[in-house]
Amino acid sequence: xxxxxxxxxxxxxxxxxxxxxxxxxxxxxxxxxxxxxxxxxxxxxxxxxxxxxxxxxxxxxxxxxxxxxxxxxxxxxxxxxxxxxxxxxxxxxxxxxxxxxxxxxxxxxxxxxxxxxxxxxxxxxxxxxxxx
Numbered sequence: 001x002x003x004x005x006x007x008x009x010x011x012x013x014x015x016x017x018x019x020x021x022x023x024x025x026x027x028x029x030x031x032x033x034x035x036x037x038x039x040x041x042x043x044x045x046x047x048x049x050x051x052x053x054x055x056x057x058x059x060x061x062x063x064x065x066x067x068x069x070x071x072x073x074x075x076x077x078x079x080x081x082x083x084x085x086x087x088x089x090x091x092x093x094x095x096x097x098x099x100x101x102x103x104x105x106x107x108x109x110x111x112x113x114x115x116x117x118x119x120x121x122x123x124x125x126x127x128x129x130x131x132x
Contacts (some may be wrong), residue, residue, distance in 0.1 A: 058108035058126055062086065062119045063097040070095035073119070080118045084111065098127075 063073035070088050074097050077086040084100040101116070102108035108124045115122045 040103075048099050056126075058100075058102040058105060058124055059069045059097055059098045060084075060100050060102075060108060060115055060124055061113055062099055062115065062122050064094045067095050070097055077119070081115065 009037045062077055063070055074086045074088055077084075077097060077099060081099070085095050089096045089098055100108065100111055102111065105124070112122060112124055
C-alpha cells in the first residue's frame with residue numbers, strides 16, 4: 001500500500017465520521033397552540049361516551065348484521081322514533097343498532113312494546129362492563 005492510497009482511505013474515513021456525526025446531531029422543538037375549548041370538548045365527549053354505554057342501564061337492540069343493513073335500520077328507526085337516539089356499534093363480526101338508555105327494566109319494557117311494532121326482533125339487554 002502506497003502513501004497516496006493510505007491518505008485517500010484516511011480522508012474517506014474522516015468524511016464518513018463527520019457525515020454520521022452531523023446526521024444525528026439535529027435538535028428541534030415543537031410548540032402546539034391549541035384553544036382551551038378543545039380540551040373541554042374532549043372531556044365532555046369522554047363523559048358522554050362513558051354514560052352512553054353505562055353498564056348499569058338497559059338498552060334495546062334493534063338490529064344485528066352487516067353494515068349496510070345497520071345503516072338502513074338506523075335510518076328507519078330515526079324516522080319512526082324520535083324520542084330515542086339509535087347508535088351503531090361494531091362487535092366482530094356484526095354491526096348492531098342500540099337505542100335508548102333506560103334506568104329501569106319497566107321503562108325499557110314500555111319502550112320495547114312500542115319498538116316491536118316496527119322492529120319485531122328487538123330485545124332488551126344490559127351492555128357488558130368495559131374492562132379498562
